[in-house]
Amino acid sequence: MAKLIGGLGTSHIPAIGGAIHKGLQQEPYWKPFFDGFPPIREWLGKTRPDVVVMFYNDHGLNFFLDKMPTFAVGAAPEYNNADEGWGIPTLPPFKGELDLSWHLINTLVEKEFDVVSCQEMLVDHACTLPLKLFWPEGDCPVTVVPVCINTVQFPLPSAKRCYALGKAVGEAIKSWDSSKKVAVIASGGLSHQLDGERAGFINKAFDLQFLDRLVSNPEWATQFSVHELVEKTGTQGVELLMWLAMRGALAAAGGSSVRRVTGNYHIPISNTATAALALETVD
């Protein structure tokens, strides 16, 4: 059976794509953010996952309000990035992992997560930037199964539901008949708000508590409603739902605990509190 080796998390701000393109990683503004990644890459160099399942939220590239799925799973042989309207460079396509895609879809629906399956799916910066941050050199060495969680239109799925979705994904990975090594990725957050008079809202105290509990007491954040999460983390800070799904997958991996390999937290990049994290499953 496949092995779920760990989970990664990172922010996915579009401006990161511009910074990578322009080679600004060592500039004073960007360095505290990019410095979070070499220790993660070192761990990836040792553990070498073959496949990643990416929990991310689409920002109006693939999905519009005409058809807005709560949970969507990619089942495409490859995933194309495309123009998102604000001029960040479009990245080359990423390879899919069809067998795992369909195994996930079958398992999730069996477990009563009635996901939308997508045999074609454009992936936006939220799916592409984590891959570029974790594997900056050359072709991306992993295949990808994108799992999109709606954060555009309320009602959003609850924290509890996203954690449970993650658990179901973790169980599906474990029961996948494959010798491949799989990692799960959370793309999003942490606290930030782009819209309204409260734009620029950041909540460092909550973020730090969230990151701490994510390791030691992963169900802690499932006590909050989506409304409470928006109040505490901002309208886009609710992207921490991705982190809960990622952690849920690890909770299903067998061991009762995870090892925190490395992590980073920095304010601000653009209007956002950023984080990067690597967690390893413990047998």
Place this chain on the structure above:
Amino acid sequence: MTTCSPEKPIPGTTLFDANQARKGYALNKMCFSFNSEENRKAFLADEEGYMRKYGLNEQQAAAIRARNVLQLIAAGGNAYYLAKFAGIFKLDMQDIGAQQTGMTKEAFRAKLVAAGQ
């Protein structure tokens, strides 16, 4: 209209719920079209004609003409799609944040930095 957000309002925050999604559909559909370079150019070449094509109401059209983000949200705009409209004018998130909070861009940036202290 029905609402799915009975909880107490969050100051300075509009949740994009059923009411907003119904009110803003035409505006958001137009902004979604700005994923395409060709459409961005078509908008710039004839803003009024482009807005008519998407059936914007007068409140939405006025907010687009004013390039005013708070007015666009009040007219049903969703942050993710509005960002594509802002992208046409090369506005970054600090420009947009400053506009919505009534601060200068420098003051808005300083506020973000202060959040990390």
